Amino acid sequence: MSVIETRDLRKTYGRVEALKGVSIRVEKGQIYGLLGQNGAGKTTLIKVLLGIVRKTDGEAELLGRPAGAPDARRRVGYLPEDHQFPGYHTGYSLMDFYGALYGVPVDERRRKIPETLELVGIAGRMNSKIRTYSKGMKQRLGIAQALLHDPDLIILDEPTDGVDPLGRREIRELMQRLKERGHSIFLNSHLLGEVELICDRVAILQQGVLVREGTIADLTQQKGRYEIGVAPGQAFPADAVIKLGYSAIPVPDKPELFEVSLTEGQTIDPVIKLVYDKGMQLRHLVERKQTLEDAFLATVEGAEPGVDTRPRRPRAARQVGGRDRK
Amino acid sequence: MMQFYAILKDSFREAIDGFVIYLMIGLSLLLVVILGSISYTPDAATDALPKALGREFRLIFPARGASSAPTGMPVEYHATEIEDISNGAKFVLKVGPLKQEADLKDGKPEPQKRVEEKKDEPDMFRSAVYAWREPAGEKIKNPFAKMGAQGKGGGRTKNELEIVTPAIGGPADLRAITDDEMAAFLKYQFTTFVGVDVVKITRRPGIAEPEYKFDVEITGISGARGWPHSVYVLFGAVPPFKGVPLGQALYFIQDVIVNGIGAAVTLMISVVITAFFIPNLLRKGSVDLLISKPISRVGLLVYKYIGGLTFIFILSSISIGGVWLVMAARSGSWSPGFLLVIPVLTFTFAILYSVSTLVAVFTRSAIASILVTLGFMLCLYIFGQVKSFFDLNKIAAVTELPEWSYTLVDSLNTILPRYKDLDKLTTKIVVDNTMTEGQARLTGIFTEYPSWGGAVGVSLAFIAVMLALSCWRFIRRDN
Incomplete structure (x- = not known):
């Protein structure tokens, strides 16, 4: 069962197209990461799902209900980017307020608020005014308010923004625990290292278009590129490999290794056979991978950043990015 | 109901967060103490x-x-x-x-x-x-x-x-x-x-x-x-006012000081304080959090509006209730009619706050809300004075006015909230509860008291239109 599903989802603000036919599907129990440059449409996608902004076209479903439906929102916890909590609340009273809006009974709120704040590590300051909180504490409070009503789906927009490295690790571990408990998490983050560590699937948005989607392994895999090395004292037969129709170049900073690239339809097996036929001993063979950051940069490289698509009064026609993508 | 109560509580927290509310409560209590220092001794x-x-x-x-x-x-x-x-x-x-x-x-x-x-x-x-x-x-x-x-x-x-x-x-x-x-x-x-x-x-x-x-x-x-009384102010620290009929003394304090000057000041300060409620709610980063909760936008806005009204209700209950209590204890006149000023003042504020809400939803600016609402309040006051003059002229024929001017004033009065009428009605409440029956009836002869139905009905319709426009805008708006 999918907890989020969009089909050809479109959103325009005036003449600005923020989402251009985005189709994604998030399954129950997954941690799903959404990546993209500033203005790529990530936050707009989340807002459409929660009914904060209205879609222009296409379909969007949240927990099997039309996006924005109150009964679906009741089962979602949301931490927005750049959230601002009223400074006149304490951590406890804010949780109590939001819990009441979610319909959490008062007894349950009394019990769960300290527990949840303990979970994010700010229970000791729960009776202090929020205006005295640091950025990281506010972020932890934001996560806590999204968890209070035990939602099926948790949508976190930049949850580690402003949080120190130790805190980031705690939040990652928290998300893992939530996943183990059966919660689905939809994560929007610029910190690609974190996304790579915890997400099951990732989508990359670029200027309102879904440009890549898949598992972390799918995105980081570099099909057809191998690092290969033979025993010390032996010379890798690069010329013979090239004669077989492969490319073979030394790996920078690792002179004992060569990078062998395959073309369409080729396998690495003939190269291995060649090494053995020449009486050499194979000591190193690894299919090369890239980090998620590499994959992301490779995907968006060359593209100019999008625009911040928050609604403004339309004045004149504006070009999204720096070029016509039609 | 839980959501309604939560937003009321939130509005209350917001109201008591600043020093102004404490200043107002302090001024109210000071007024209560000063009025409590007044004693009335029958001559x-x-x-x-x-x-x-x-x-x-x-x-x-x-x-x-x-x-x-x-x-x-x-x-x-x-x-x-x-x-x-x-x-x-x-x-x-x-x-x-x-x-x-x-x-x-x-x-x-x-x-x-x-x-x-x-x-x-x-x-x-x-x-x-x-x-x-x-x-x-x-x-x-x-x-x-x-x-x-x-x-x-x-x-x-x-x-x-x-x-x-x-x-x-x-x-x-x-x-x-x-x-x-x-x-x-x-x-x-x-x-x-x-x-x-x-x-x-x-x-x-x-x-x-x-x-x-x-x-x-x-x-x-x-x-x-x-019955003429001697009125001692500040526990007798200043020379008494002698020979003042008790009803007239009470009327002056309740209608001129509390229901007149006090109410006007309370309304204006309340407009300023509550003008921040809606813009704060609509602030980027705050509104997303609230809209993502399972509450309708109409509910959110209307509940917040009512939250603003509870602010002045509590404030006027403290000040008017306190004034009534000390004056009753000091004068022996326990007629409870003066307490009706509390809901009427709250309702008067409801008119102004509906305008503030509309401006806030369109502009998200507390300053714009304050300026427009105070301007609207002034316009209503001026129009009320004009209407009162026209009403008096109908009775006393002070001056000759063209026919169209009556039509214009009556037409405007039909559609505008009855700010002045509510003031007249509270005056009537005070008159009925302070003056003798004879004096009250004589006062009524020279005053065209509006009907409660008309004053409340037209004002309610105005509030409904303002809130409907505010909700329409809030629903239509992408946040």
């Missing part, structure tokens, strides 16, 4: 009775008080042999024809002249009792117009100034007036215009008519609305 009967038996005492509401329009008779009342008793007085009430200037010489009556020239005139006191007992005579509408101001707006209102001619009894009718009817009439006059209870009133025999003497015993002067 001695020797000083008070001549004032209490003054001009208003001569007015008559015919049909035993059932007629709303007054009439009058040239009768003079004079108290002698006054004896103060506990919370009351015993005295002899002399009644006779009112002495005209021509009847006086060096301020003294000329008995010979009176007997000679006026012996054929009807007995004025018996005529007064007859006029009180019988239904009113001819009604005279808009008497000022008849004095040369016809066509200046007369006949445009249901509430034209109306007086009546007294029922005129023939000699036999007047002779048939009994002593008991005279006593009942005087008892009614004391109750209606002085507000005291008459324990005993008996006519003294052997007095040649048209003079009369009555042995009167009254009680309940402490707290009697028409």
Whole structure:
């Protein structure tokens, strides 16, 4: 069962197209990461799902209900980017307020608020005014308010923004625990290292278009590129490999290794056979991978950043990015 | 209901977060203390009775008080042999024809002249009792117009100034007036215009008519609305105001100070404080959090609006409730009508806050909300004054105004919230609860009191339109 599903989802603000036919599907129990440059449409996608902004076209479903439906929102916890909590609340009273809006009974709120704040590590300051909180504490409070009503789906927009490295690790571990408990998490983050560590699937948005989607392994895999090395004292037969129709170049900073690239339809097996036929001993063979950051940069490289698509009064026609993508 | 309560609580937290609310509560409590420092001591009967038996005492509401329009008779009342008793007085009430200037010489009556020239005139006191007992005579509408101001707006209102001619009894009718009817009439006059209870009133025999003497015993002067009192301010630290009818003192404090100046200041400061509620709710980073919760946008906005109203409700409850309590304790007048000012003031604020909400939803600016709302408040006040002048002109025909101006004012009054009308209605509440019945009825003659239905209904419709526009905008808006 999918907890989020969009089909050809479109959103325009005036003449600005923020989402251009985005189709994604998030399954129950997954941690799903959404990546993209500033203005790529990530936050707009989340807002459409929660009914904060209205879609222009296409379909969007949240927990099997039309996006924005109150009964679906009741089962979602949301931490927005750049959230601002009223400074006149304490951590406890804010949780109590939001819990009441979610319909959490008062007894349950009394019990769960300290527990949840303990979970994010700010229970000791729960009776202090929020205006005295640091950025990281506010972020932890934001996560806590999204968890209070035990939602099926948790949508976190930049949850580690402003949080120190130790805190980031705690939040990652928290998300893992939530996943183990059966919660689905939809994560929007610029910190690609974190996304790579915890997400099951990732989508990359670029200027309102879904440009890549898949598992972390799918995105980081570099099909057809191998690092290969033979025993010390032996010379890798690069010329013979090239004669077989492969490319073979030394790996920078690792002179004992060569990078062998395959073309369409080729396998690495003939190269291995060649090494053995020449009486050499194979000591190193690894299919090369890239980090998620590499994959992301490779995907968006060359593209100019999008625009911040928050609604403004339309004045004149504006070009999204720096070029016509039609 | 849980969501509604949560937002009310949130609004309350927001309201009490700043220092202004504490300043306002402090000022309210200061006002309560100052008004609590005022004491009202009934004047001695020797000083008070001549004032209490003054001009208003001569007015008559015919049909035993059932007629709303007054009439009058040239009768003079004079108290002698006054004896103060506990919370009351015993005295002899002399009644006779009112002495005209021509009847006086060096301020003294000329008995010979009176007997000679006026012996054929009807007995004025018996005529007064007859006029009180019988239904009113001819009604005279808009008497000022008849004095040369016809066509200046007369006949445009249901509430034209109306007086009546007294029922005129023939000699036999007047002779048939009994002593008991005279006593009942005087008892009614004391109750209606002085507000005291008459324990005993008996006519003294052997007095040649048209003079009369009555042995009167009254009680309940402490707290009697028409009885002159000495008003001590700041626990007597300053010289007292003497000879002030209690009702007028209470009316001045409750209507002019509390319901007038105090309410205006409260409304203005409340507009400023609550103007931040909606913009704060709509602030980027805050509104997303709220909209993502399972609550409709209409519910969110309306609940927040009501949250703003609870702010002034609590504030006015503290100040008006406190004022009422101390004034009642000090004056002995426990009439609870003044407390109705609390919901009326809250409702008046509801009109202003609906405008503030609309501006806030469109601009998200607290400053814009404050400026527009205070400007709107000023416009309503000015229009209210204009409308009052036009209403008075309908009654008193002060000046000639073109027909279209009446149409314009009446049309605007139909669609605009009844800010001034609500003020008039609270004034009426105060008048009814502070002044004697007679004074209240006389005040009503010169004031065109609006109907509660019209004032509340049109204002409610205005609020509904403002909120509907606000909700429409909030729903349509991508946040």
